[in-house]
Amino acid sequence: MRWSQTFIPTMKEDPSDAEVPSHRLMLRAGLIRQLMAGAYTYLPLGYRALRKAEAIVREEMERAGAIELFMPALQPIELFERTGRKEAFGNVLINFHVTRRDHKVHLALGPTHEEVVTDLISKHINSYRQLPLTLFQIQTKFRNEERPRFGVLRTSEFLMKDAYSFSTSIEQLDDVYQKMYDAYCRIYTRCGLSYIPVEAESGPIGGDASHEFMIPAENGEDSIVRCGSCGYAANLERADTGRTGHTLPTSNLAELTNVDTPKVGSIEAVSQLLKCSPTQMLKTLIYIADEKPYAVLVRGDHAVNEGKVRRALQATHLELADEATIQRVTGAPVGFAGPVGINCSIIADHDAASITNAIAGANAADQHVLGVNCGRDYQIDLSYDLRDAVDGDPCPKCDGTLGFVHGIEVGHVFKLGTKYSTSLGAEFLDEHETRHPIIMGCYGIGINRIVAGLAETLHDENGLKWPMSIAPYQVELIPINVNDEATMTETNRIYTELTTQGVEVLMDDRDARPGFKFKDADLIGLPIRVVIGGKGLADGIAEVKRRDSNDAERVDLSKVVESLCSMVKQDLAALNKA
RNA sequence: CGGGGCGUAGCGCAGACCGGUAGCGCGCUUGACUGGGGGUCAAGAGGUCGCAGGUUCAAAUCCUGUCGUCCCGACCA
Numbered sequence: 338m339r340w341s342q343t344f345i346p347t348m349k350e351d352p353s354d355a356e357v358p359s360h361r362l363m364l365r366a367g368l369i370r371q372l373m374a375g376a377y378t379y380l381p382l383g384y385r386a387l388r389k390a391e392a393i394v395r396e397e398m399e400r401a402g403a404i405e406l407f408m409p410a411l412q413p414i415e416l417f418e419r420t421g422r423k424e425a426f427g428n429v430l431i432n433f434h435v436t437r438r439d440h441k442v443h444l445a446l447g448p449t450h451e452e453v454v455t456d457l458i459s460k461h462i463n464s465y466r467q468l469p470l471t472l473f474q475i476q477t478k479f480r481n482e483e484r485p486r487f488g489v490l491r492t493s494e495f496l497m498k499d500a501y502s503f504s505t506s507i508e509q510l511d512d513v514y515q516k517m518y519d520a521y522c523r524i525y526t527r528c529g530l531s532y533i534p535v536e537a538e539s540g541p542i543g544g545d546a547s548h549e550f551m552i553p554a555e556n557g558e559d560s561i562v563r564c565g566s567c568g569y570a571a572n573l574e575r576a577d578t579g580r581t582g583h584t585l586p587t588s589n590l591a592e593l594t595n596v597d598t599p600k601v602g603s604i605e606a607v608s609q610l611l612k613c614s615p616t617q618m619l620k621t622l623i624y625i626a627d628e629k630p631y632a633v634l635v636r637g638d639h640a641v642n643e644g645k646v647r648r649a650l651q652a653t654h655l656e657l658a659d660e661a662t663i664q665r666v667t668g669a670p671v672g673f674a675g676p677v678g679i680n681c682s683i684i685a686d687h688d689a690a691s692i693t694n695a696i697a698g699a700n701a702a703d704q705h706v707l708g709v710n711c712g713r714d715y716q717i718d719l720s721y722d723l724r725d726a727v728d729g730d731p732c733p734k735c736d737g738t739l740g741f742v743h744g745i746e747v748g749h750v751f752k753l754g755t756k757y758s759t760s761l762g763a764e765f766l767d768e769h770e771t772r773h774p775i776i777m778g779c780y781g782i783g784i785n786r787i788v789a790g791l792a793e794t795l796h797d798e799n800g801l802k803w804p805m806s807i808a809p810y811q812v813e814l815i816p817i818n819v820n821d822e823a824t825m826t827e828t829n830r831i832y833t834e835l836t837t838q839g840v841e842v843l844m845d846d847r848d849a850r851p852g853f854k855f856k857d858a859d860l861i862g863l864p865i866r867v868v869i870g871g872k873g874l875a876d877g878i879a880e881v882k883r884r885d886s887n888d889a890e891r892v893d894l895s896k897v898v899e900s901l902c903s904m905v906k907q908d909l910a911a912l913n914k915a
Numbered sequence: 916c917g918g919g920g921c922g923u924a925g926c927g928c929a930g931a932c933c934g935g936u937a938g939c940g941c942g943c944u945u946g947a948c949u950g951g952g953g954g955u956c957a958a959g960a961g962g963u964c965g966c967a968g969g970u971u972c973a974a975a976u977c978c979u980g981u982c983g984u985c986c987c988g989a990c991c992a
Contacts, residue, residue: 349941349953350927354985374984422992429991449992483916483990491991558991749992781992818950852952859952871951880951 338810340845343381346370347857357556359792360488362801366861368792368809375485375493382861383788385809387496390787391475393527393806394498401520402513403471403500408453410477414443416452420760431479431493446479451757451779454501458775459763465505468765468775471513473500475784487556489789490745496785502778503758505765510776514546514752517780521550521748527912528787529804531794533744535561536571538644546752551744552790561744562726566737574644579731579739583685583711583720586693591708593677599703602672604637607705611696614638619689619697619709621674623663623681626652630666634676634685636692639724649684649721673698676715677706683715686723745793747786753777801862802884805908810843812901813863817851817870824870827894831869831879834898840905859884865904867897 345367355361363369368383379387395405414432417423423430423445432445447453454472462468478497485492502513518534525532530552537549549572551561562576563569571577601610608615618637623630624646631650635641647655660671666681667674675697676683689695690711699706711717730739755774758764763775788807795802805811812835816828828844835842843863845854851868858866868880868889879897881904882889892900 346925348926353921353927356986371984426992427990451992480991484988486986751992779992820950850950850952850954852950852954854953855951856953868951873951 338843340843340847345382345861346380347860349856355488357487357490357793358796359490359556359789362796362860363489363789363792366801369489371488375482375491377489377492382809386788386791386803386807387784389807389809390528390784391496391498394524394782394784394787395475397520397524397527398473398498398500400523401471401516403473403502403517405474406472407474407476408447408450408457410447410479412445412447412453414445416456416761417445420452420757422452428483429480431481447476448478448480449497449779449781450474450476450499451501451753451777452761455757455761455763455777458503459758459761462503462763462775463766465765465767469502469504469509469513471500471502471517473498473780487558489785490556490793491558492785495783498782498784500780502780503763504776504778505767505773507776510752510778514750514778517750517778518548521750521780521782524782525550525747525787527806528791529795529806529912530747530787530790532747533561533563533570533742535563535744536575537749538572538574548750549746550748552747552786552794553742554745554790554793555743556793557743557745559744559746561742562739563742564732564735564737564739567732567735569732569734569739573725573741574642576726576739577733578687578722578724578726579733580687580722583687583690585712586691586710589693590710590713591694593709593714594707595699595701595704596707597703598673598705601703602670602698607696608637611705611707613696617692617694617696619675619692619695621676621679621698623658623666623674624655625658625662626650626655628654630658630662630681632666632674632676632679632681632683633723634683634689635724636686636688637696639686639688639727641723642725645721645723646684649723667698667700669698669700669702669704673700673702673704675700675706675709676711677709679715683717684723685711685717685720687720688724690717690720745786745790746783747790748780748782750780751778753779796862799856800860803862803864804912805864805905806912808841808864809861810841810863811905812840812842812865812867813858813861814842814844815851815854815858815866815868816844816846817868817874819846819848821870824874827874827879828869831867831894831898835901838898838902840902864908865901867901 347367348365351361352364355364367380369377371377430445430448434441434443475498479494482493504510533551535549535551537547560573562571562573598607601607604615604618615637620635620637622633622641624633633641633646663671679700695709696705696707697709726739728741732739758774758777764772765775792801814832816824818824832842832844862884864884866882873880877894878891879894880889881892
């Protein structure tokens with residue numbers, strides 16, 4: 338492609354409202370333009386990168402045995418009502434009414450396709466002989482993000498590969514899950530992304546096992562907890578702390594003493610007033626788990642992890658109690674709850690139960706109590722891991738310690754179980770003519786995030802640095818002076834020969850000074866740059882420079898095509914060798 | 916949805932406090948020169964100052980409202 342024939346609007350200056358690197362550089366390099374918050378046009382260069390990522394995903398899904406189909410983005414709302422997800426999605430689900438003859442029809446734009454695909458399967462799969470089956474599609478998804486941000490990393494409309502597996506047994510499911518997991522690893526490797534598979538919370542989508550694939554990146558929205566020694570990695574929502582029990586305080590127990598803390602309810606305010614560390618304090622939160630109130634105790638400096646609380650209580654619904662319930666249970670306004678004499682069951686985190694002479698709310702307005710000790714002043718049967726992991730916690734898998742990195746989620750695999758097949762009636766008949774719900778898995782990849790994740794992690798102060806597999810073009814050809822006949826003859830020859838050999842070439846044929854074109858070349862970041870003309874041409878050589886290297890190589894003009902072909906091939910081979 | 920910032924030419928910004936001719940740099944157009952790291956000279960084009968209302972003889976500027984966008988937080992299969 339000749340630069341002058343396509344549309345690559347590069348920008349010299351940083352757009353003022355782009356802060357994260359991927360957003361800034363993708364705008365500047367002419368890959369994307371914003372239409373509105375959360376919706377971007379992919380310009381020719383950006384779209385090429387996106388399509389390349391898409392092609393790799395498709396290839397690997399097919400290699401893993403998944404079959405491609407294409408489902409409508411437009412869906413009847415009724416499907417979401419049947420699975421209870423109209424409510425679960427809430428405002429995120431984009432839905433509206435249209436009029437067809439005098440009837441109002443309520444539609445949604447698909448945020449994901451569990452409903453549609455399960456409905457399809459329920460109608461056409463009847464027998465265990467038709468299973469297992471894995472279907473996938475690559476399609477635009479719509480989610481009304483409360484707050485779109487980070488350019489193309491979090492948008493309301495995005496390209497997603499979603500796959501759904503249908504199995505007759507857990508063993509079959511485990512098998513596909515592993516195949517998908519492996520396929521994901523290959524995909525990210527081929528795309529040149531460094532990634533971490535982490536254990537994940539399966540969330541409202543349901544199901545019992547799940548992994549996320551994360552790109553470590555400073556601007557990632559997710560917190561990943563990782564062990565430096567054994568490689569354990571989990572999303573913060575999911576991460577265990579490695580604490581296994583509590584030690585009841587036994588010596589130097591102080592007497593229970595009430596203190597006045599007028600209008601001072603928060604941990605921070607109380608610790609300031611009483612000049613104590615939050616680690617000495619008990620944070621007491623009242624939760625309603627399946628309609629029953631519980632006091633959840635964690636240390637003052639720790640955060641309650643609701644997923645862990647839900648699992649500890651084996652509850653389906655868990656939410657923070659409203660003010661009235663808190664009043665009823667504690668006898669005090671919000672901010673003064675504590676375990677001593679509270680009128681509900683208590684569950685405590687290991688570390689909370691181990692505090693000697695803790696400070697806690699007194700269950701009385703404007704009062705806290707000092708010298709609180711588990712076992713003496715309140716009772717628990719067991720302590721649990723109920724809090725978010727913190728930096729330096731012991732690893733749950735080995736004797737190392739946990740640390741944190743930020744990550745961008747680029748993929749997620751779930752074992753779904755029978756949640757959707759049950760609610761939508763997708764069943765099969767086994768060899769004994771017994772009916773069972775089909776066991777499902779689902780597997781998603783955000784294609785845009787592969788591209789944005791590369792931009793986010795592979796760049797320098799001058800611009801992007803694409804890996805060969807995703808680069809919009811593989812080679813950029815720069816004639817020093819487009820008005821020089823000899824230069825152009827040679828450039829055109831190389832351009833034609835490379836193109837014939839299947840190398841993707843962008844020729845910067847603009848009538849601009851070399852420095853100008855070099856700056857743009859660095860910005861758009863194609864992996865190999867070839868400069869033709871000037872002194873080099875007189876010496877019979879072209880200058881070949883890789884974007885990720887500082888040194889250029891002088892290559893004989895008669896050998897440059899061959900040399901470039903092999904460089905491209907080698908790069909791709911290195912990425913493919915997952 | 917809570918808190919904050921910003922809306923003036925395609926991009927980056929000044930002008931606003933103190934009301935009175937709308938400006939700068941880059942980019943763009945035409946011509947000449949130039950040709951290895953965002954050139955030089957000359958001549959140009961380009962604006963509902965986000966929108967609406969108000970105050971005033973007069974509003975980019977002051978007041979009220981509203982919309983858009985970005986950031987922090989809440990939320991996020």
